[in-house]
Amino acid sequence: KNEVEQSPQNLTAQEGEFITINCSYSVGISALHWLQQHPGGGIVSLFMLSSGKKKHGRLIATINIQEKHSSLHITASHPRDSAVYICAVKETSGSRLTFGEGTQLTVNP
Amino acid sequence: DGGITQSPKYLFRKEGQNVTLSCEQNLNHDAMYWYRQDPGQGLRLIYYSQIVNDFQKGDIAEGYSVSREKKESFPLTVTSAQKNPTAFYLCASSMDRFGDTQYFGPGTRLTVL
Numbered sequence: 001k002n003e004v005e006q007s008p009q010n011l012t013a014q015e016g017e018f019i020t021i022n023c024s025y026s027v028g029i030s031a032l033h034w035l036q037q038h039p040g041g042g043i044v045s046l047f048m049l050s051s052g053k054k055k056h057g058r059l060i061a062t063i064n065i066q067e068k069h070s071s072l073h074i075t076a077s078h079p080r081d082s083a084v085y086i087c088a089v090k091e092t093s094g095s096r097l098t099f100g101e102g103t104q105l106t107v108n109p
Numbered sequence: 110d111g112g113i114t115q116s117p118k119y120l121f122r123k124e125g126q127n128v129t130l131s132c133e134q135n136l137n138h139d140a141m142y143w144y145r146q147d148p149g150q151g152l153r154l155i156y157y158s159q160i161v162n163d164f165q166k167g168d169i170a171e172g173y174s175v176s177r178e179k180k181e182s183f184p185l186t187v188t189s190a191q192k193n194p195t196a197f198y199l200c201a202s203s204m205d206r207f208g209d210t211q212y213f214g215p216g217t218r219l220t221v222l
Contacts, residue, residue: 004151031209041197043213086151095140095159095206096167099151 003027006087006100013107019074021103023087026068033097034061034072035086043086046072077107112136113214115200120219122187122194130185130217132200140206141183145169146197146216155198158183159206187219194221 005024013019023032034046047054047061049070054061058077063070074081087100113134122128132141140159144152154167158177172191177183183202187194197218201211 002151033210035213041199041216041218043199043201043216045210045212048210088152090209096154096157097152097211099153101149101151 004100010104021072023070025089028092029089030092031090033088037084079107082106115214125189128187132183134202138202140203142201143185144199
C-alpha cells in the first residue's frame with residue numbers, strides 16, 4: 001500500500017463543474033503539498049498546507065490532520081485546468097517528499 | 110529570470126551507453142533533487158544533495174550517479190547498469206535541506222533504444 005493515495009486516478013469534467021481531488025496518507029507529516037503537472041511535464045507548486053485551508057483564485061486546498069486527508073477543489077473548472085494534480089507529503093521524520101501517483105484531470109469545453 | 114533548467118528536453122541513447130542529464134539552478138538553493146517519473150507511478154527519489162560536495166541516495170539510486178561540485182549544478186548520470194532507464198527525469202531544488210517548497214525543472218525525457 002502506498003503511503004500517499006490519491007483518488008480518483010482519472011477525472012473528466014465539463015467546463016464550469018466543481019471538482020474535488022482527494023489525498024489520503026498513512027504517515028505523520030509536517031506538511032502536505034499539492035502540485036500541478038502540465039502535459040509538457042513541468043511541475044508547479046500550488047499549495048503547501050500544514051493545517052486548515054488555503055485558497056488561491058479558483059483553487060482551494062484543505063487538510064484534516066486527524067483524519068490524514070486532504071482535498072483539492074477547483075471551482076468553475078476550465079479546460080486550461082486540465083493537468084495532472086499530485087499530492088506529496090513531507091514526513092515529520094525526514095526532509096524528503098513522498099508523492100502520490102497523481103490524478104489526471106480533463107476538463108472539456 | 111530565476112529558475113531551474115534541464116537539458117536536453119528529449120534524449121535518445123543506445124542501450125549500454127552512459128548518459129548525463131544536466132540540471133542547473135540560479136535560485137541560490139542549497140538542496141537539489143533528482144526524481145524519476147514512470148507512467149502510473151508517483152515521482153521516485155533517485156538522489157538528493159543538501160549542500161555542495163555532499164549527496165545521498167534516494168529510494169532508487171541503483172544504476173545512477175551524481176555529483177555536486179557547484180551549488181548551482183547537480184548532473185545525473187544514467188549508467189549502463191540501470192536496467193530500465195527509459196523514463197521522465199525531473200530535477201528540483203529547495204532553499205534548504207528541509208525542502209519545504211521544491212521548485213521543479215521542465216524535465217528530460219530519456220529513451221533508451
